[in-house]
Amino acid sequence: MLRRGQDRSPGTSNRPDRRRGMPCSAAAGGFKPNGPAAVHRYQGGYMRYSEMFLPTAREVPSDAELISHQLMIRAGMIRKLAGGIYSYLPFGLRAIRRVEQIVREEMNRAGAQEVFLPMVQPAELWQESGRWVHYGKELLRFRDRHDREFCLGPTHEEVITDLVRNELKTYRQLPRNLYQIQTKFRDEIRPRFGVMRCREFGMKDAYSFDADEEGAENSYRRMFEAYQRIFTRCGLDFRPVEADSGSIGGSFSHEFMVMADSGEDAIAFCGDCRYAANLEKAEVARPGESAGEGEPLPLREVHTPGAKTIDAVCAFLEVSPSAVVKTLIFTADGVPVAVLVRGDHEVNEAKVKNLLGCDLLELADEAVIRAVTGSPRGFAGAVGIKARVVADYSLRGAANWVMGANREDYHLVNVAPGRDFTVTEFADLRVIRESDPCPRCGQRIRIARGIEVGHVFKLGTKYSKAMQASYLDRNGREQTMIMGCYGIGIGRTVAAAIEQNHDADGIVWPLPLAPYQAIVTPVNVNEPALAEAAERIYRFLEGQGLDVILDDRDERAGVKFKDADLLGIPFRITVGPKRLAEGNVEIKIRRSGEVVTLPVDEAGTFILARVREGL
RNA sequence: CGGGGCGUAGCGCAGCCCGGUAGCGCGCCUGCUUUGGGAGCAGGAUGUCGCAGGUUCAAAUCCUGCCGCCCCGACCA
Structure with a gap:
């Protein structure tokens, strides 16, 4: 029952009343988060640590194996709801949004258009493509109240193909590339590694439709290039590798692998040339040497x-x-x-x-x-x-x-x-080994591990044929569309970034993915001078469109420092009594550990400049 | 699905062998002292011991079944 008097919409509560220990000084500069001065996609929201839902933990639940998984839990990014099913908390969601935003920008730039497709899908579509039978138990199936069969979408080839075949009729309407960022569900046999391999996960999936092979290859290449830009912008050390494309053949399948020893996949690559392939795909050069040489002896x-x-x-x-x-x-x-x-x-x-x-x-x-x-x-x-x-x-x-x-x-x-x-x-029927000759240049092959964060794949006519997605060519003849599909694991990309960017103290965010770029840490909020200076810097940065936390908690400095390190925020502005007495504050750079002492009034512009050059 | 392991306070764990009063550290609450790298002292709260049966005077502990979770093997962003 709704009691009217207590009904309160978010955002109408009296914020200033809830600040504790922070004097409310006049804001320095305007408050225009999305104004022209913004250097970053400002996410807004509560940024006073004392009011944030950001539960950090010193200890890790014993079931977290991977460092990224442990840190995501410790840094208050995720919490497990059930096997392979996670809730994203505000801090984790911000990281997700960063990746999504980069993905969106690059997909749009590459000419793809965003859609949003249903997660619940009717069995009929899957029966049409044949996957209702072939997909296996990973496809979570259920019935509605009318006893009709449905599934939770583990991917969207069927839905998109259905949509496109109903709307696109002529070669004049091709090519098209549609993408979405959606929650997928795959009923994995064994979910593990936290968000890295779970059942419910966020994924960007794009589907291209072309009139001919040439067009399809062009679509593929554009996506390949977009992926290079996306993962480069995310600040990741990655490598596109040739993957097995099954019956389609050719090199029309690449996986984008983030290099990490904890990765689940092994990849073979040449130290000399650009050749890189996953182990499944890696070709073995025809051998010269063999054991058992010499004259054949009697059996x-x-x-x-x-x-x-x-x-x-x-x-x-x-x-x-x-x-x-x-x-x-x-x-x-x-x-x-x-x-x-x-x-x-x-x-x-x-x-x-x-x-x-x-x-x-x-x-x-x-x-x-x-x-x-x-x-x-x-x-x-x-x-x-x-x-x-x-x-x-x-x-x-x-x-x-x-x-x-x-x-x-x-x-x-x-x-x-x-x-x-x-x-x-x-x-060629064997698995490539370390030191085998490179199939392209003959130099030695090396083996490393990686995390698959993206996959581009030329589908050909597998779905368009089965589901009759056709168009009329310029001669008025019916032709089958040629498709490609392109996926990026969003949560997995965040996890991979952490896997690649952490130290003993916690996460070390690449700037473009950092949930916040800066944290202002007054060493003692009970000293008005410190609190006031911190507030001023905080407001300045926020006004400039940065995402910044003011750590206004009444905690000891050590606790705040440890949390800031754990959270991996790129810049920490420490406002302490000794430096402030000289009119200065300290800026600590998370990644390098470097500490810069600057006058209070210059701290903000210093951070701003560094963030600008880093994005 | 096969093999291994674990379910005890919010988190990390001990107790289980050998049945009898549920404990430690962290966190949380109160007070005082402290205040630049996870403070000190004092006081305090918190548990259907995963669930259901069984054995027993008595079960966290022994037995059976179930559930959940984690790790190792076949699938995948």
Whole structure:
């Protein structure tokens, strides 16, 4: 029940009454947050620390693994509501808004137009694209009161394609690029790392529609360039890497990776040239060297009791893993296939999948292994196997390999491909390794870890075909639109920025992402002179359009300093008795730790100039 | 879904083996002293011990089931 007398809309409360310990001196300068003097997207709002909802914590909940996750909790940015579902508190939301704003500006600049699509989507659309069946359990499905099926959108290809096919009819209306910043829901099997990998998350997704291949490539390139600008503006150390584009082929998929040891993805890159790809995609240069060289010797079967692993076989026969052939049995859409790589290499399933052109590739179970090899797991080999055999390039031309004998507790030695068994096809099927030669320039490949913050992908006609998004070309003939999709994980970008920008004391925001650019810290609010000087500087900066906090809390200086460091605010203006007696204040730069002493009246302009040059 | 671990005050944890009065640090409240890097002293509040059964005179503790959370493996911004 609403009691009228107490009804109070936000913003009408009597703010000055609620200030404690801060004398209300005349404001220096005008108060025009969004005026022409603004150097930054002013977010406004409560900025007196004593009134803010900014719960910082000295201790971290034990379930936070990543540093960024810990710091986001400690700095009062997020709180967990349920597994993989987080609330953003004001400080965290400000960081999110910074990224969103940069993304918006660059998307708009690249010619994309913002839309806002429903998060709740009808099953029919997904049935049309075929993903109602194929998307799997990550798609959260439910029924409404009329028993109609819906899902929470994990992505919006269906919705956007539906929208576009209804509205765009002719080549004259193409190309178009539409984007939105929306909350997505993916019912992840295992959410983890806080906001880095959660179920509900904010994402910018853009979709381009073109009339022809050339146009689609152009759209792709524009997005690629926009992404470079976005992550550069965010102040991140990132790298675009080639990603596996599945059936579409070509290099029309790039992931934007923020370099971080804590990243979930490994990427291969060349120290010399620009080549960079994720591990799944990274091509392995055709090899020259191989183990097992020399004249083919007679094939021989040896007893290797219990040697079910490469290591065990090597130890038993006293050979190196590179002299052994690893035979893995997969089922490709239900059909068994033997995949051969060297014992010291790893099979790259994505490459196998692309080679075979199958939808589902799985390691075979014990029953299938027995059926095609006639032996239990651990002794598979290609000689006499009842399955198609594909092999990595590294096995070609070389002889005298060690290989499973398809017989329990036995291996073959001196195996020669071609003589002893037939390889259906040689291909690049292994995972690239550190120090492998770069497929482009031949220099050494290095491996590093990264966080995927963005992905650009040429979709082709996958959705437009399934959902009949077509247009009439200039000859009046019906054509299928060519699509691209382009995502950026907003929350993840913030987390990645923290992952890359922190120290023992807390976050060290890159200026463009900082929720506030400056914090004014009077060392003791009970001393009117300090409080007054602080207030003056605070008002000046706010009036100039900066987002700035006045730490007017009646706390000890140490507490305020620790909080300011934890929050990672780029500039701290310390107003203390000793310096103020000389008419000065101190400015501490969070990133460098550098301290500058300046007259009170110059502090504001100093900060302003530094913020200007840093944005 | 398989393997491992954890649920005790807002947060971090002890207590559980060997059943009997629920405890420590931080935070919070009051007072005094302090006031440039998470202050000191004194006093104080806070718990359906994850939930539901069971065993027992008695369960945080032993048993069973369930739920939640975290970590390791197959998916992805």
